[in-house]
Amino acid sequence: MTVDSNRRDFFLRSCGGLTAVWLSAHWPALLSAASRAHTAAQSPAAAKLEFFTADQAKEIDAITARIIPTDETPGAREAGVVYFIDRALTTFAIGSQKTYREGLPEMQARTRETFAALDKFSAATPEQQDQILHSFDEQAAGDRRPYRTRAAGQSFFDTLRLHTIVAFLLDPDAGGDPNGVGWKVIDRERQHMFQPPFGYYDKNYPGWQPPSASDKAKS
Numbered sequence: 001m002t003v004d005s006n007r008r009d010f011f012l013r014s015c016g017g018l019t020a021v022w023l024s025a026h027w028p029a030l031l032s033a034a035s036r037a038h039t040a041a042q043s044p045a046a047a048k049l050e051f052f053t054a055d056q057a058k059e060i061d062a063i064t065a066r067i068i069p070t071d072e073t074p075g076a077r078e079a080g081v082v083y084f085i086d087r088a089l090t091t092f093a094i095g096s097q098k099t100y101r102e103g104l105p106e107m108q109a110r111t112r113e114t115f116a117a118l119d120k121f122s123a124a125t126p127e128q129q130d131q132i133l134h135s136f137d138e139q140a141a142g143d144r145r146p147y148r149t150r151a152a153g154q155s156f157f158d159t160l161r162l163h164t165i166v167a168f169l170l171d172p173d174a175g176g177d178p179n180g181v182g183w184k185v186i187d188r189e190r191q192h193m194f195q196p197p198f199g200y201y202d203k204n205y206p207g208w209q210p211p212s213a214s215d216k217a218k219s
Contacts, residue, residue, distance in 0.1 A: 019091050026092040029088075029092035029094065032091065032167055033083075033088050033092075033167070033189055036078075036084070037167060040083035041083065047110070051086050051087075056104060057086065058122050059121055060082045060086075061122075063107070063122055063181060064081045064085075067160070067161055076168060080170050081163075081168060084163070084166075085167065088163060103156020103159070104156065106150045107153060107157070109153070110132055110135065110136075
């Protein structure tokens with residue numbers, strides 16, 4: 001199986017719980033977060049953080065970079081996913097703030113539990129980081145490893161993974177990755193199904209509108 005096939009299957013499985021209603025309801029905030037992520041990723045200077053501390057952002061960036069690693073195509077780091085999540089936690093995902101506050105320390109505890117010499121996830125090698133993250137999937141599947149059960153850690157990992165994938169796959173024509181890398185991975189075409197003149201009555205559907213000037217200004 002190719003890397004892209006693996007990624008495609010992973011994205012489609014992980015986004016199964018998203019609904020069109022949820023996406024439509026949060027669309028302006030999603031676009032604002034995506035626009036900020038793109039701008040921050042392209043800037044040579046570190047962007048100002050809205051929720052995370054610098055140390056927390058470093059850990060989140062390290063985790064997301066292993067969820068969607070850089071290989072033949074850009075990954076989460078190149079897409080500025082950490083900045084998308086930072087904005088999300090002050091807007092449409094404000095209800096997940098507690099999950100991140102409680103879950104990140106649990107991720108570090110899992111890191112120490114797996115590799116006693118390490119205090120932070122970001123200090124691990126890519127291979128060690130993958131082993132730590134895989135432990136959450138194994139535990140969710142019922143694998144009985146010598147890890148203490150931590151609901152906060154599992155919830156954090158599941159939430160962070162979903163936020164990472166949403167950031168990576170956002171519509172490139174509406175503020176997401178302008179190269180459409182994520183869409184290419186899942187074999188989705190850039191043309192929308194609501195393309196005038198066919199379905200012209202749908203062209204103003206909120207889910208397909210480009211970001212407004214006010215949305216861009218917020219980023």
